[in-house]
Amino acid sequence: MLNKTIQDALNEQINKEFYSSYLYLSMAAWAESKNLPGFAHWLKLQQKEENGHAMKFYKYINERGGNVELGAIKQPPSEFESPTKLFQDVLNHERYVSESINTIYEKALEEKDYPTQVMLHWFIDEQVEEEASASEILDTLKMAGEKGPALLMLDRQLGRRGQQG
Ligand code: MG
Numbered sequence: 001m002l003n004k005t006i007q008d009a010l011n012e013q014i015n016k017e018f019y020s021s022y023l024y025l026s027m028a029a030w031a032e033s034k035n036l037p038g039f040a041h042w043l044k045l046q047q048k049e050e051n052g053h054a055m056k057f058y059k060y061i062n063e064r065g066g067n068v069e070l071g072a073i074k075q076p077p078s079e080f081e082s083p084t085k086l087f088q089d090v091l092n093h094e095r096y097v098s099e100s101i102n103t104i105y106e107k108a109l110e111e112k113d114y115p116t117q118v119m120l121h122w123f124i125d126e127q128v129e130e131e132a133s134a135s136e137i138l139d140t141l142k143m144a145g146e147k148g149p150a151l152l153m154l155d156r157q158l159g160r161r162g163q164q165g
Helices: 004-033 037-063 083-110 114-144 148-159
Strands: none
Touching: 004 037, 004 083, 037 083, 037 114, 037 148, 083 114, 114 148
16 A cells, blocks of 8 residues: 555656646647747657656556546646747756655655655656756757757757657
């Protein structure tokens, strides 16, 4: 059985993952409106991953005999100023999610909930990747700038996400 503290934290995390999904979908819509189909493609794949994260927590709570409780998903922003600002927001958001997962991990240590610790290892690894990829794209934007050919090339590159490897 899951204890209440851990179950509540996992349910909150489901909400954060669905919010992430919603945020990235909103970002994708913004990118489409700015004629950046590659950015939109990358963000829509990200959106699907976030749904997958939420469902992993959902499955885990059920497997442990707990109760999934879904809360309201808050409204994401719909304006992002620029591609650089958008990716700064992605990176900040992923850092926030990493902290949230680390906090659940600390609770699982306190509660001596070993299965939750093991389950969270996957997410801890995943967050390292999420932060690294957001940070890499942000660095490219900062170096190459947002105008003309550089942005077009980055848009093409992001449009190939999911095609390599
Ligand atoms: Mg996530």
